[in-house]
Amino acid sequence: MDQQELRITAALAYVDLKDEEYEKLAAAVEQMLQYFSKMMEVDIKDLPPTTHALVRENRTRPDQALPFPDTDSLLENAPETEDRFIVIPNIL
């Protein structure tokens, strides 16, 4: 994979990389993709995909709200709050 492809991928993943990280990670990603290319040897024509280990069909549950008892503990984990609002930088 060339540097340009890696930059696009990093942007999609919301990860900024420093120049030295690009170099190191480009080599590591390339090495893994090479390794993945081993999969090209397998004839996959009659194989359906396995998307989940043991689950046969989609499972649903009743559409019921289950209130979480301690919402304060969730807000206490926010890095910055004002009253019960989470503070983020200005959007505009």
Added chain:
Amino acid sequence: MSSLSRWIGVLTDPTSFDLYVKYVEQVEPKIGAFLQFDPRLGLRESSSEGPLKGVPFAVKDIIAVKGFPLTCGSRILEGFLSPYTATAVEKLQRAGAVVVGKTNMDEFGMGSSTDTSFYKQTNNPWDLERVAGGSSGGSAAAVASGMVPFALGSDTGGSVRQPAAFCGIYGLKPTYGVVSRYGLVAYASSLDVVGICASSVEITEEVFALIRGKDERDQTSLDTEELYRRKELPGKDARDQASLEAEEASGAQYRGASSGRGGGVRRIGFVSGNLGLDSEVERAYLHTREVCSSLGYEVKPIELSMLEYYAPVYYTIATAEASANLARYTGIRYGYRPEYAENPEELVRKARSEGFGEEVKLRILLGTYVLRSGFQDQYYQRAQRIRTAIRRDFERVFQEVDVILSPVFPTQAFKHGSEGLDPFQQKVADRFTTAANLAGIPALSFPAGLAGGLPVGFQLMAPVFGEELLFQVARRFAEVLPPLNPPSYPSPWS
């Protein structure tokens, strides 16, 4: 034989509580197993009665315990306090067991050494210059050094079994869906399971019986209680019929132990061929085969025809799922937040760039790439199809044998730093463990003696829901080659 009886009441009796804390304070500075150690906090959340009253246990820091931090070994979750408790932990607390602390791990479970943790290094109790394995290295080291009789870990591609083998203890990766994942931070959801590190087969079994069961809060969990209960019934026919019915009811995708040969273990499949093992491991593997034969099992050489594809398929699927699961870490609602950001988008990019370590970034990039439009057919979808071939290959093998004996890792515990295995070598070395996660089947890593003063461990794999078969063989094996404790850790309770 190590059982839980000596550990009962250790934390509920004031005298033994002090003795316990003193022991940990003496051992832990050398090992570095814990990210947090606070048995008093743990005591507040446990039942004062129950079969495991006052028994200490440790929890990998990727599993939620209310009131304790939950970092996943990552800077991006620095300071996060868990608002709730995982189902598996809650069940143990209800039985009276007490969480004493959270254990160190590779960041988000991504690694085989625990050295990718942002926070600290964990050392192997058998040789402090060596790694305890990973990613559940802290849990395995805490058990091996006698600080706890068991610990919970998570196993996505071998993360319980490999550290267990490196530390000379037992490591169970249960059948997928049998233990609730509620409260287990997601790495690769179709592969993740909560697993057990323990100092004996008996303890592994007891903990497994307590933590399994369907959970409304995990949509992939299976209702298997009847199945496991009846598997313990005497009489092969009753057991097989019950298994068939219960497996059907559980909604599992394919038949497990009952579709195999039924009854107890008679035939063990021995993975043959050039497996690329270190010479010490190879020798111990052959010796383990001899021990199994001497116990009266018929040991049959088998070939796992998809072996060379396990690790590439695993890393394609695991990184793809990880890139989606780790998208939630934005620095907005919780966790690490950068000092300054011009706008919300920059905040998210900075939080992720500064909060994730190198190995996690690598896997996010790989996962994002294999899921990108134009590349999906070549990687992700191909991997999912080969995963089907891997499952079918196991179904074929389990028509011939009851359980499979396989290596866990090609080496014993390696050294910290550049003298050890590099990150790519570590990934390639996952080829034996990733199979059980891809196929959803249970696997148990067990200690098989020492080589060069270090533990060596192997794993048994069974058809889905076949944990009892694994315990059966491991129990008998321990009669000949009992698990050993590292010499410098004279835990009074082990």
